[in-house]
Amino acid sequence: xxxxxxxxxICKGCGHCIVACPKHIISFADRLNAKGYKPAxxxxxxxxxxxxxxxxxxxxxxxxxxxxx
Amino acid sequence: MAVVFDRPKALxxxxxxxxxxxxxxxxxxxxxxxIDELGIIDKTxxxxxxxxxxxxxxxxACDMFEAAHGRAPAxxxxxxxxxxDKVVFTYQGDGDLASIGTAEIVHAxxxxxxxxxxxxxxxIYGMTGGQMAPTTLIGQVTETSPYGxxxxxxxxxxxxxxxxxxxxxxxxxxRVSVDTVPNxxxxxxxxxxxxxxxxxxxxxxxxxxxxICPTNWGLSPLEAMDWLRANMIxxxxxxxxxxxxxxxx
Amino acid sequence: xxxxxxxxxxxAIGEAAIRANCKGFFGxxxxxxxxxxxxxxxxxxKIDRVFLQAESEVAAINMVYGAxxxxxxxxxxxxxxxxxxxxxxxxxxxxxxxxxxxxxxxxGGPGLGSIQPAQSDYHQVxxxxxxxxxxxxxxxxxxxxxxxxxxxxxxxxxxxxRNPVMVMGDGMLGQMMEPVEFKERELKEPVKPWAANGxxxxxxxNVINSLYLxxxxxxxxxIHLQKKFKAMKENLVRYELFNCDDDCxxxxxxxxxxxxxxxxxxxxxxxxxxxxxxxxxxxxxxxxVEAFDKTIAKTKHGYLSVEMSCGxxxxxxxxxxxxxxxxxxxxxxxxxxxxxxxxxxxxxEIMGGVK
Numbered sequence: 001x002x003x004x005x006x007x008x009x010i011c012k013g014c015g016h017c018i019v020a021c022p023k024h025i026i027s028f029a030d031r032l033n034a035k036g037y038k039p040a041x042x043x044x045x046x047x048x049x050x051x052x053x054x055x056x057x058x059x060x061x062x063x064x065x066x067x068x069x
Numbered sequence: 070m071a072v073v074f075d076r077p078k079a080l081x082x083x084x085x086x087x088x089x090x091x092x093x094x095x096x097x098x099x100x101x102x103x104i105d106e107l108g109i110i111d112k113t114x115x116x117x118x119x120x121x122x123x124x125x126x127x128x129x130a131c132d133m134f135e136a137a138h139g140r141a142p143a144x145x146x147x148x149x150x151x152x153x154d155k156v157v158f159t160y161q162g163d164g165d166l167a168s169i170g171t172a173e174i175v176h177a178x179x180x181x182x183x184x185x186x187x188x189x190x191x192x193i194y195g196m197t198g199g200q201m202a203p204t205t206l207i208g209q210v211t212e213t214s215p216y217g218x219x220x221x222x223x224x225x226x227x228x229x230x231x232x233x234x235x236x237x238x239x240x241x242x243x244r245v246s247v248d249t250v251p252n253x254x255x256x257x258x259x260x261x262x263x264x265x266x267x268x269x270x271x272x273x274x275x276x277x278x279x280x281i282c283p284t285n286w287g288l289s290p291l292e293a294m295d296w297l298r299a300n301m302i303x304x305x306x307x308x309x310x311x312x313x314x315x316x317x318x
Numbered sequence: 319x320x321x322x323x324x325x326x327x328x329x330a331i332g333e334a335a336i337r338a339n340c341k342g343f344f345g346x347x348x349x350x351x352x353x354x355x356x357x358x359x360x361x362x363x364k365i366d367r368v369f370l371q372a373e374s375e376v377a378a379i380n381m382v383y384g385a386x387x388x389x390x391x392x393x394x395x396x397x398x399x400x401x402x403x404x405x406x407x408x409x410x411x412x413x414x415x416x417x418x419x420x421x422x423x424x425x426g427g428p429g430l431g432s433i434q435p436a437q438s439d440y441h442q443v444x445x446x447x448x449x450x451x452x453x454x455x456x457x458x459x460x461x462x463x464x465x466x467x468x469x470x471x472x473x474x475x476x477x478x479x480r481n482p483v484m485v486m487g488d489g490m491l492g493q494m495m496e497p498v499e500f501k502e503r504e505l506k507e508p509v510k511p512w513a514a515n516g517x518x519x520x521x522x523x524n525v526i527n528s529l530y531l532x533x534x535x536x537x538x539x540x541i542h543l544q545k546k547f548k549a550m551k552e553n554l555v556r557y558e559l560f561n562c563d564d565d566c567x568x569x570x571x572x573x574x575x576x577x578x579x580x581x582x583x584x585x586x587x588x589x590x591x592x593x594x595x596x597x598x599x600x601x602x603x604x605x606x607v608e609a610f611d612k613t614i615a616k617t618k619h620g621y622l623s624v625e626m627s628c629g630x631x632x633x634x635x636x637x638x639x640x641x642x643x644x645x646x647x648x649x650x651x652x653x654x655x656x657x658x659x660x661x662x663x664x665x666x667e668i669m670g671g672v673k
Contacts, residue, residue: 003070014090014290020250037089054074055250061087061094063076112516114388126525132514134387135527137410140380143372147384150368151342151392155516173380176373 002052002069006041011064013037017056023049026056040064077101079110079130086124090290092280093122095247096189099257100160101129103264113156114148116141118170120162121195139170142177145184156267158185164194167203167227174233174275181238181272185263188229191280192301199285203227206300211285226304230277234311240272242311246279246302248294259309271317279305322497327462327487328353330498331421334469335393336361337500339507340419342368342392344381346400349433350489351423354395375400379407379420386416387526389513391473395421397489398439399430401447408482409448412543413528415512417476419469420454420484423492424626426653434653435489437574440630443484444603451540453547455554456484456602458573462496468600474506475554479546486602488626490575490655550604557606560584562595562613568665569595569617571635572624573602575655580624582658587665594665597621602631610638619668620644624661627651644668 011033017040018026025046028038042050052069076082079101087093104110110131117125119138126133136144141159149157166174166188177184193211194200200213204226208217218226230244241263245256256278263274279301281293288296325333331354335343343362345355355371362369368385372378378394385392396404401422411418424439426432446454455475459465465487472483514524530536558577561584562569570580577598584594595617597609610621620643623632632647639645648664650656 010084012089016090016290016294019291019294035084052073057074058250058253059095061091061098062085063080063094063098065074066072066076067074068070069073111518114514114516116384123529126527130517130523132516132523133525133527134384134514135414135525135529136383137380137406140376140383140407143377143380144384144387146370146372146377147342147344147381147386147392148388149384150370150381151385151390152388152515155388172373173377176377 001048002050002067003047004042004050004056005066006039007064008033008039008041010062011037011039012062013039014061015040016059016061017065020055020059022053022055023051025049077105079104081128081130083127085128087121088284090281090283090293091121092247093189095253096187096278096280097125097128099253099260100158100187102257103261104131106261107264107268109156109268112154113158116145116148116157116159118159118161118165120165122160122162122189123196125160139165139168140173141165142170142173142182142184142186146177146182149182149184153183156264158187158264160187160189162189162195163191163202163204167229175236178233178273178275179236179238181240183267183270183272185267186275187260188275188277189280190229190277190305191282192226193282193285195282195285206304228305230275230310233275238273239275239311240313240317241266241274243309244277244279244305244307246297246307248279248297266314271314322499324495325462325498326353326493326495327465328423328492329357330462330466331395331469332357332361333500334466335419336365338470338473339391339505340367340393340473341390342385344370344372344378344392344394346372346375346378346396348375348397348400350425350435350492351395351397351421353492354421375403376407379404382418383407383411383414383416386411386418387414387513388515389510391417391477391507393419393421395423397423397425398427398436401439402442405448408454409446409450409452410528411482412446412448412452412454413450414526415480416482416526417480418482419472419476420482422484422486424486424488426651432653433489435575435655436626436651436653437488437576438627438630438651439486440602440625440627443486444605444634452543453550453603454482454484455550455604456486457556458486458600458602459491460574460577460598462491462494462498465491466498466500470503477506477508479550481546488574554601555604555606555608556600557609558598558600559609559613560596560598562597562616564593565616566593566595566618567669568619569597569613569621570624571597571599571621571631573599573631576624576626579656579658580661583661583665586658587662592665592669605634605638607638614639614643617643620646622646622648622665622668624656625649626655
């Protein structure tokens with residue numbers, strides 16, 4: 001099952017990944033990271049829908065996302 | 070499971086100063102991915118501009134120069150001519166390349182300098198707080214065009230890709246965008262081709278990348294992408310403007 | 319080499335650079351130094367080195383910045399208006415601690431001025447030329463032989479201190495022809511681990527840069543640079559004392575071709591029993607303060623600064639002499655060359671004698 005990992009401490013909460021994800025599984029977390037942004041994340045229950053396309057990674061300006069397949 | 074997407078090695082593992090959603094981050098990553106894929110990190114030398122990406126020298130893992138405003142192509146010329154076996158790229162914004170640096174980019178292109186230029190066009194001067202750029206659209210409000218850019222007083226936005234394509238010395242000129250995943254992938258292909266042209270000794274290559282500036286446009290990152298699509302792409306058309314790779318040498 | 323050749327100054331400049339292992343020359347035509355570019359255009363490609371006529375003097379100095387940053391010896395040449403254009407680039411080069419040599423063949427100014435010889439760039443070049451806290455050694459030859467030797471020294475000095483170095487002549491030195499000998503000498507080209515010439519397996523990347531966003535960091539950088547300039551002041555002073563061994567009625571202060579004219583006046587005045595001496599600065603920066611320490615007691619009527627300008631070096635003479643003896647000025651501007659007899663008249667006027 002493909003999986004995405006977010007380095008939440010460097011996420012700036014821009015939202016490009018959320019728009020890019022074709023399965024709409026990315027959302028902003030409810031907490032703030034040290035930079036003061038709400039980091040993007042995929043909750044475990046949504047992870048099963050990840051197809052490992054890396055669209056999110058491709059739109060991320062901060063190399064927050066690692067995609068494994 | 071294997072990692073299929075990760076931070077490229079040619080980008081140092083540091084947090085950037087760019088605003089949330091700024092497409093500099095995407096473009097830096099594409100250049101770094103290309104450097105990784107072509108295996109050229111050890112012989113690449115990049116030249117950073119004056120502008121938001123002035124600190125690019127802190128982000129790319131290869132040897133870097135910080136050039137004076139607009140002079141990156143001249144700096145790159147000095148590097149490449151005396152070190153022809155190295156891969157030299159400039160990374161410039163619209164103030165750096167299209168305003169103060171027009172002489173330097175025109176002449177580097179005209180001489181067919183064997184360098185690669187990444188030109189980031191976001192219709193505004195970001196670093197200094199949102200002033201009018203030569204690429205600012207008619208009617209666009211900026212700090213120095215507070216009533217909207219007026220062609221009578223300040224002329225029309227310059228289409229750099231088309232302008233440079235008229236020069237014999239230019240081998241490959243393309244305009245791309247990084248507003249959607251398909252466009253990002255096309256942008257990467259163009260950037261890769263631009264570096265490959267240098268590796269093959271085939272002359273000057275420039276990729277103009279349409280980009281957003283959410284902070285100075287006064288929009289959210291997502292709104293800014295919409296604005297780019299609605300306003301910039303109609304004026305700055307995407308596509309390869311010149312490709313004489315086959316004819317060179 | 320051992321043999322003397324008759325060479326035009328501007329061409330000798332090019333040849334001196336080549337002998338000093340200059341690998342890249344980036345120039346632009348401007349009278350009266352265009353022959354430097356023309357000479358390099360012919361010679362450099364033949365020995366597999368780089369010559370490029372840049373699109374402007376601004377582009378040329380930035381090409382030097384690029385080449386110098388990769389550890390390569392390089393040079394640019396221009397004349398007064400073009401030197402003004404290079405000011406920003408030279409400041410960047412000094413800030414990034416890059417070695418390079420810059421040639422200024424001075425013409426009349428201000429503005430477009432004239433194409434005739436002058437010495438009116440003194441102020442700008444001895445103050446570093448560009449913005450910010452830094453200095454640039456400036457050497458002023460008075461003959462083509464000296465110009466050749468100073469240029470070869472300049473490359474070594476630039477590499478030693480990682481700083482731009484200027485050799486400044488005037489239109490006469492550029493255009494005239496004199497016999498020159500290119501002596502064999504050992505080049506002092508150090509290894510440059512700081513050069514940004516490709517990682518090649520290096521763990522840390524090298525960055526050529528003069529931007530320090532943190533004022534604390536920039537102050538530390540400036541303190542570091544100032545240590546270099548202090549060392550330059552201690553080690554790079556050069557001057558000639560001519561006819562100053564005994565007491566003099568008056569001592570000229572003059573450099574470059576003007577110094578040669580003053581030497582003729584010294585001979586002429588000697589026939590009238592007037593004893594004149596000459597302090598000839600060869601380093602304009604650092605200014606040869608000790609030349610004045612050595613001569614101030616010997617001059618009855620003080621110093622006369624003779625320049626092809628409206629009075630620029632005289633400010634430094636006054637600053638050094640600090641009112642202990644009179645300091646006067648005689649000069650011509652606009653490209654006019656001072657006449658020996660006019661200089662002599664000024665001497666007699668200062669001495670209170672009859673014309």
